[in-house]
Structure formats: structure tokens, C-alpha cells
Amino acid sequence: MLFVWKIILFVLQWIGWLVLTVWSIFLWLWQKLRGTFQTTRGRVRWALVSVIILALLSGLSVYPNYYNQLASAANGQISRLSDWPAPSYLNWLKPVSRLRLPEYPEKPFRLGLDLVGGTQLLYDADTSKIPLSDRVSALEGVRDVIERRVNAFGVAEPLVQTDKTGDQWRVLVELAGVKDVNEAIKQIGETPLLEFKEQNEAPTVSVLTDEQKKEIVESEKKAKKTAEDLLKRLNRGEDFAELAKTYSEDPGSKDAGGDLGWAKKGMFVPEFDRALFEELKVGERAKQPVRTQFGYHIIEKLEERQDDKGELEIQARHILIAAKSERDFQPPQNPEDQWKNTALSGKQLKRASVVFDEQTQQPQVSLEFNDEGSKLFEEITSRNVDKMVGIFLDKQPISLPKVQQAITGGRAVITGTFTVQEAKLLAQRLNAGALPVPINLVSQQTVGASLGEIAIQRSLRAGLYGFLLVAIFMILYYRLPGIIAVVALLMYAAFVLAIFKLWPVTLTLAGIAGFILSLGMAVDANILIFERLKEELRLGKSLPQAMQAGFERAWTSIRDSNVSSLITCVILSWFGTSVVKGFALTLAIGIVVSMFSAITVTRTFLRVIIRERQQSRLWLYGVRRKSILV
Amino acid sequence: MEYSNERQYNIIGYRKLWFFISGTLIAISVAVVALWGLKLGIDFTGGSLVEIEFKDNRPVVKDVESAVPEQLGKANIAPLGDRGMALRLRSLSEDEHQQLLASLKEKLGKDKDDDYLNESRFTSIGPTIGAELQQKAVWAIAIVLLAIILYIAWAFRKVSRPVPSWQYGVAAVMALFHDVFIPVGIFAALGHFMGVEIDTLFITALLTVLGFSVHDTIVVFDRIRENLLKPAEQFAIVVNKSVNETLARSINTSLATLLVLITTLIFGGETIRYFVLTLILGIIFGTYSSIFIASPLLVSANRWTQKRREAKER
Secondary structure, rough: OOHHHHHHHHHHHHHHHHHHHHHHHHHHHHHHHHHHOOHHHHHOOOOOOHHHHHHHHHHHOOOOOHHHHHHHHHHHHHHHHHHOOHHHHHHHHHHHHHHHOOOOOOOOOEEEEHHHHHEEEEEEEOOOOOHHHHHHHHHHHHHHHHHHHHHHOOOOOOEEEEEEEOOEEEEEEEEEEEOOOHHHHHHOOOOOOEEEEEOOOOOOOOOOOOOHHHHOOOOOHHHHHHHHHHHHHOOOOOOOOHHHHHHOOOOOOOHHHHHHEEEEOOOOHHHHHHHHHHOOOOOEEOOOOOOOOOEEEEEEEEEEEEOOOOEEEEHHHHHHHHHOOOOHOOOOOOOHHHHHEEEEEHHHHHOOOOEEEEOOOEEEEEEOOOOOHHHHHHHHHHHHOOOEEEEEEEEEEEEEOOOOOOOOOEEEEEEOOHHHHHHHHHHHHHHOOOOOOOOEEEEEEOOHHHHHHHHHHHHHHHHHHHHHHHHHHHHHHHHHHHHHHHHHHHHHHHHHHHHHHHOEEEEEEHHHHHHHHHHHHHHHHHHHHHHHHHHHOOOOOOOHHHHHHHHHHHHHHHHHHHHHHHHHHEEEEEEOOOOHHHHHHHHHHHHHHHHHHHHHHHHHHHHHOOOOHHHHHHHOOOOOOHHHHO | OOOOOOOOOOOOHHHHHHHHHHHHHHHHHHHHHHHHOOOOOHHHOEEEEHHHHHHHOOHHHHHHHHOOHEEEEEEEEEEEOEEEEEEEOOOOOOHHHHHHHHHHHHHHHHOOOOOOEEEEEEEOHHHHHHHHHHHHHHHHHHHHHHHHHHHHHHHOOOOOOOOOOHHHHHHHHHHHHHHHHHHHHHHHHHHHOOOOOEEEHHHHHHHHHHHHHHHHHHHHHHHHHHHHHHOOOOOOHHHHHHHHHHHHHHHHHHHHHHHOOOOOOOOOOOOOOOHOOOOOOOOHHHHHHHHHHHHHHHHHHHHHHHHHHHHHHH
């Protein structure tokens, strides 16, 4: 029930607004069009009622607190009605106790960055690598991606705009009320770079110095001699396993007495392979140490057999005396060299989502590729069976799964050590996608929240004091019309603030200054009218005639002067950073509304209070009898 | 406070005096700007501004200075308000910004509470943005002036005698130059002596003053336009009469606006202080110029054309 009432009242309020606004504008236009002043008192009263209702509605939407308190108190009383003992024939009245006065919806002013705190970021977009014709759509892409990224960390009403200055495309991002600006900047600027890499097998080569070459030759000599000595000792009958344990430099087989286990052809380096599979017989030891890339090997072939498929398997043991080779002088390979890029990256990603491992409940990020990505992924996995494929995020390996078999269907899972939060963020960032063009932060304006609160209080106080001073001045100087001007000014403030709320206009500090300034300018229309009224009275016109003439003659001044201010506002909003735009907008709204309120509100009130008998009391209008000319 | 109708001030008659006063003020302003230049804020030059609020006992400037990492360049540091400190540096990247904050926290808030110092405002503007804004500001002012000439010429198109309507526009714009030059001169002096910087808000204030001042001027011109329709009198007399008739309105409107602005200056807080001051200066000079410069200029222009015509006829 309450809900229905709320809706009805809400609709009524809007209809009321609309009808009254249109009605007032119509009245005003009609009177202007008729040009002459032939009012009936009825029409004046109607205008008065509409203006007052309009003002009340405005006031209500600007500051609904008192009304809402009143309404809830009244609702309390109404609900108590049902407790009263009532005769049964009054039962049909019962539903009355369920009626409620609706609360007026409270809607806060929308405050700008400098008042609630937050940050404004300006990015240069580097469009140099994009053909001219695609730049607009690329920038739209940038805007969409940034919007999605910004949405991922939950800011109320973020603003993302693209803008072109000269040839330079820019992106403006405004985040009101964001707490950790640094984190926000990171999230916006950094493309989550998802890459798939395969292991790199081609070593890099660097040129050796003479000294290193000499070292290699010496180490070669020394190793050859050691190996030959060992071979002699073996031939003299010393135990192979013992010697292997002491001297072998192959960490993999040393402790097993040099035993390499069963192996098939092709598993060892070529020289070693040839010795085992072609030259040696079972139980035989190589006559000479065998040179491989690792150094000198003393090799003994132990046994030979056929596996299930009929392939030859050999068991052998060896002692390795390492010799330095060029390889040892190559710089240690860094992770980037170990991995080489594939064509597959985050670009071919269709969707990322968070899933949970069925056994461990560990959060994982599941990836789904598009057609191109699926094909690439299949190719990569099929050429890397039994090898690792690296998944890199922002150049860091996050998961290095070993490929069991080629994967078709274009799905993959990243099993990192994620928390649920991290997995979600990663999925969101991957879904947001990459920026079509690189962006670069060129300007940043960040305001702390505390500063804004102080600023609001201060400007409110300034506005209030300013209003009081103007009110005192107007009443002292213009007497009766002065009082009207103050009432009109109050209504003006209510109108403007209501528009700020309902539009909604984003209020900045400069915007509030614009509003305060417009208070002064709103008074101007009244001053113009009243001065003119006085003049006409001095010329000996009757009050209604003087008023009519005053309004008509003042109108051209009001119109022309305000148009010039409006022109300035338009240019200001073009010049504008958002601060300046806020100022221009509030000032422009103020100017337009002040024209309306001076003509409609002031005029209607004046008509209502002007009486013929006041002709003998012109001091009410600030006109001295002495100064009347005619 | 009654400006009587019977007594008229002879404003037009003394016009050479007003021209002399304004000419002197403008000359001084131009000289001041030429001598000291304008102190442009980071909006226009690029750079960064960091405002720090300290919880209690603010450190001395020297300590803050030594807490700024060396690689960030020279910092210009000044106390701000009761507990604040403003640091001006070259344009900083976000990483450098974080580096600065970390260093300040470490060196100044070492054995203090965690919230001993808080950054209340950070602005960093790249040099290209600043240069663009400079250009834009100049364009904005030029366009406003042009638009106003055109608008006035159009609004007064029906009054072509004895002064052509475009001359109303030119007279108004000459008054506007006056309204812009003098505050700019004052701010050049403020910049020199007190380090006051010119920022976007200053330009905004100037543009607003242009709007307000032309507003004032148009009201007077409008009255001239109206009075010219009445039985012919000498142009100078019509203008003087019109200026006097609108005198009360001009002064009262400016007074009402100044009342609000002055309360804003006193209670409105640091950030918009100089913005409001610019508006106040502009409105004072704007009101002065619409009474003492714009309308007398019309009379001078009229005299000048008349003399030339007479010379031709002879």
C-alpha cells in the first residue's frame, strides 16, 4: 500500500513539476505577447499559486528533511487510529489507518572531485601506429576497456571521456571518492599482458676472449689426462663404481657408481650414443675416453635387451671428467631467454572465469579462446608434448604446466596459487581486455576527502552570509519591493538548487562560487526593475502603470546583458577543464533561472501587493514625495 | 542614498579626466607585467603540487626540504594554512609521486603516529598540457571579446545614428580591455611580491568579469538607445543623461554582487581565495569602466567623426 502511494506521489510530483513549469512559462510568455497590462485579479492569483507551489516543490527536493520528519510523525498518529475502539458499523473506515503520508525521496547533490575527494587522470593515447581512419574507433575501444577496468574496482559513477586536442587524442578519467589512487592508476594503465610461451632450445652465442680460449685448451688437456689415468687404473683392476663415486663429475649418475640405467638410442649426446649402440659389445669398456660436449667419458656397456615393442635398450655406466667448453663461458641464461613467445596471447581470449579445482578447491582461472586462439593452442600443445608451456602474466610466469597431449577445443586453466580475490581480479582484468593503443598518464589531480568537507562547509557559510547581506541591503534600499526581491531570491535559490539536484549537475568548488555569484546577478534583474519603477513613479505615473512600464523597459536591459553573460558561459565551457566547466554550467543555469524568477516571481508578487491606496505612501517604494517631477 | 533626478553628474564633460586616470592605470599595469612578468601556475607551465596536512606540530620547511628525494629535483616548499605544507616540484610520474610520499613518511613521521602526515591534494600536469592550456586561455579571451563585439553590434543594429552600431561594440570592448588589463597588472604585482600564481581559475574569473562588465555596459547603452528615440538633443547630453539614469542601478548591482563575493572571500576558504579576489577587482573596475569609459568613448567617437566630416565639407 505504502509502496503504491509512494509511486503515485512520485508520479504526481513530476507531473506537478512539469505542468507548473510549463504553465508558468506559458503565463509569462502570454503576458509578454499581449504586451499590455490588462490583468484580472484571478489570473494574478493563479500565477501566484503556481509560483508558490513550484517554489515549495523545489524547496522540498532541496531539503526534504523537515517534511519527512513531519510525515513520519503524522504516520505514527494515523497508525494509532486502529487502536481506538470503534463501533462495528464504522468498520469500512478501518483502511484509513493504513494510509501513510509518503516520504519525499532524499536525493543528495552530486558533488565533484574537489568536494568528495578523488582523482582526475588525463592520459595521452599513442595513436601513431594506427591508421588515421581507425583512430576514432580505437579510442572508443580504449574508453570501453578503461570503463570496464574502472568498474572492476567499484567507483560510483566513474567518468571516462575521450577528447582530441590538435592531433593528440586524450582520455580523461574521473574517479570520485576513490581511496587508493595509486592502485587505481595501476589498474587502469597496466594491460594485463597474458602470454603463452614455449621453451627455448637455441642457445645464444657470445664471442670468447683469448683468455677464455686458453682456459678451454688447458682444461681440455687436463681432463684428457685425468681420464686416461683413470682408464689405466681401471684396466689395472680397480673398481669402476668406487672410482665413479670419487671422480665422476656427472651429478646424475655419480652416486650410483656411474650407472645410467636402461636407455634407448637417441637419449644421449651423439658421440656417447655411437659408442654404446654401435661400437661396444656387452661387458666391453671403451678403449679411449670418449669426447662429448660435456668432457671425457669412460664408458662401459653393461647389458642389452629388447623392450615390449622390440626396441633395443642398453644399460651402461660412465665416469665423466668434465672439460670446459665454450658453453661454460656463455652468460647464464635468464628466464626470458629460456622461453620464447608464441603467437598466442590474451588477444585471442574469448572469456576468462574463476573455477575451483574439484579436488583441492583451489581457485583457478579458466580460459576460453576464440577460433584463432583454439587453433594456435592446439598447434602449440601438439608440438610441445612432454614439454612445458609457460603462461605468463605481466612478464611473470604464473603457471608452467607440462603438456600431456595436444589440446583441442580451445580451453585452458591457469592453476596458480591464487586467493579467490586474486583469481577474480585476474579474470576481470583479462575479460576487460587489452588496450587497443598504449596510453600514458600526463596529468593527475587528486584531492583528499577531508579537504572537500571543509570546503563545502565554508562555501555554504559564505553563501548564507552573502545572502543575508544582500537581503538586508535590498530591504533597506528598496523597502517593500526589496522584501519581494528577497522572497524572489529565496525562491530563486530553491529553483536553482532543485535543478542542480534533479539534473543532476556535478557541483565543484568553482561551481558553488558560480552559484554564489549568480545570487548577486539575480538581484540585478530586480534592481533594474525597481530602479525603473521608481523613475516611472517620479514621472508621476500611477503605481500599476509605473510597474508595467518598469517591467517592460527593464526587460531589454535584462535580456541583452544576460545574453552576453551566457555567451561567456558557452566559451568558458569550451575552454574548460572540468573545474571551469562546472563554474560555467552553474553560472549559466543561474542566469537563465534569474531571468525567469525576476520576470515571473517578482512581477507576480508585485502585482499582488500593489494597491491604489499605496499611491499616497510611495515611501514604501523608496520614492520621496519631493522627487516626484510631475 | 538617493540619487536624485534633478541633479545630474557631469560625467561626460570630464571624460578626458577619466581617460587619463584609466590610461595611467593601464600604463602602470602594462609596465608591471613587462617588468616582472606573470607568475604562471602549474596549470600553464606543467609541474606538480603536493599538499600535505600534518596532524600536529608541523615540521619546519628545511626538514621537509631534506626529506624530498634528490632525484625529484628542487622542491619549492611553503607553509599552507595552519597545519599544511605545499610542495611544488617538476611534473612527477605516479611512481615518483609514491617515492616522494614514502620518503616524506619515513623521514618526517619516523617516530610519530601512522596518520601523522596526510596528502590532501596532489596535482601533476605534464608540460604539453600546460602549453596547450595557455594557448586555449588566450583563444578563449579573444573569442569572448569577438563574440561580444558581434553581439552588441547586432543588438544595437537599429541604432545607427549618430553613432554606427559597431562602435557601441568597440567602445564596450575597449572598456573590457581596461577591465582585464588592470587586474592582470595587479596580479603581476601580487605574483612578484607574494608569489601569487596565475591558474585556470584566474582566467575563468577574467572571462566572467568580461561577461559581467559587458552586462553593465549594455544596460547603459540600452538606456542611450532608448533616450535617442526621444526628441532630439545633443548626443553628449543624451549619453550623460542615460549614464546618470542608470547610475543607481549600476552601483547597486555591483554592490549586491560585491557583498556576496566579499563574504565568499572571507569565509570561502583558501582554494578559491584568489579566484574571488580576481572577480572582486574585475567587478569594481568593470563597473567603473561602464560608467566612466564606455559611454564617454561613444561621445568621443561621435565628436571625432563629426570633426572629420566638417573638415571634409570645408
